[in-house]
Amino acid sequence: MNPTRRRFLAGLSVLAVAPVLAACGDDGDAAGQGSPGTGDTAASSGPEEGAFPVTIKHKYGETTIEKAPERVVCVGYTEQDTLLALGIVPVGVTYWFGDEELQGIYPWAQDLLGDAELPTLLQDANGIEIEKVAALAPDLIIGQYTGMTEQEYKKLEAMGVPVVAQNGDYADYGTPWEEAALTVGTAVGRPAATQELIDSVKERIADEAAAHPEFEGQTAAVVTPYEGLFIYGPEDPRSRMLTDLGFTLHSVITTADDSEFGISLSAERTSDLGDAGTVVWLDLAADKQVKSIFEGTTASKEGRWVDISEADGSYYVAHSFVTPLSIPYVLDRYVPQLAAAADGDPKTEPPAVSD
Incomplete structure (x- = not known):
């Protein structure tokens, strides 16, 4: 699959690769697991009781996570939003489209970044940047909105780090947002907090449907x-x-x-x-x-x-x-x-x- 087609199949036209957002905040040259965002999230209390170890099934098998991760790398396009909502700043995120200078943290999520460093921005025009992922020393690699191949999964898994691939019950890039979010939340030990977040958003959607x-x-x-x-x-x-x-x-x-x-x-x-x-x-x-x-x-x-x-x-x-x-x-x-x-x-x- 050529890079343009890969990006398009994730949900946009060929025109979408041009920057469209105004840059905001300072550029971050290095990634860091900074302090939680300052928004009203339930995240700074750490993992929930009994959250680990946890085993998550996915397209290429299942992955067990023994303890709360501290350095999360997102190899999918959108997982950073759920992490930020839980007060976790990933050390690496994957660029999709929009302004690269935002480094994957868009206006609707920027308040939750707080004083933390911006994540390192990964590119996937030629597939997942395996070596750059490894250089970030992750203790969890996660990709839900992604077309991760089995070969890429095996290379990431060979690092000896838990890797959670996309849900195999759906087409690539087709996992429902609430299932993707809950998988992310479960992987970082916050399933209950994530479900609460999901329920609040679904209530908003239902309210809009009822109003129209x-x-x-x-x-x-x-x-x-x-x-x-x-x-x-x-x-x-x-x-x-x-x-x-x-x-x-x-x-x-x-x-x-x-x-x-x-x-x-x-x-x-x-x-x-x-x-x-x-x-x-x-x-x-x-x-x-x-x-x-x-x-x-x-x-x-x-x-x-x-x-x-x-x-x-x-x-x-x-x-x-x-x-x-x-x-x-x-x-x-x-x-x-x-x-x-x-x-x-x-x-x-x-x-x-x-x-």
Whole structure:
């Protein structure tokens, strides 16, 4: 898999690799397990009673963690958010997209960094940087939102360090956010605190769904121009967010074979979305042909669409993160946009967002 395709399959268009966020804070040249963040988390009390040893099953077997880790390296794209919510600053995180100078700690999580050093930023354009991971002297390596291969897992495991790979019950990059978060929390000895965090976020999602009964049963899809058209499938976190809010995924994706993560279609198939209740675009303007075809559909003419693009800065990144920290940040901006699109009135424009 080439680097561009690898990053795209994790949830964004080819345009997303450009920096889109404003740099914030001081650059960190070295990683450190700093003090917990200053936000209202339950993290500074250490591991919960009876949390260790713990054995976690994953795609490549199972891993036993004997004691609370102190130097955690994230080889997936989003695990740092759950760690920060628990007051744990990882020593290394993996770059996905957005501003590299933020070193994987985005605006919705920055308050939790406190005075700790920024993590070392790893790249995965050519796969996991095994040697750089080893240089960080981790005592836990974790990757949930990842496409970690079995070969990479074995190389990491050979370091003699516990390695927790992605959940094997789902497509790569397809583990539900709450399961990924609970795995991270369990690995660091905070399952109860993590579940409490998850429950609070799920309550917020449920409240938004209840406040917008017009979402219930309305068809929707998350779509991006990529080598034609790519429609995100039912195991993708962005699609799951729509269904959690009450929407039903459009039949073009639910009736497709092998569509767990998503399907690729020709640009001409953009017209298939014409009867959708709401279409969430990522970078609609990236392909002139796709944009032109969509503009001729009923969904477009009735204003039943939202476009989230690089110009939306932090929101653009957060929409793809789907973590306990990013979800509330997204909902503040996403739900008003969805409500404007779902009403079918072209005069109702989705509100602009701000960082």
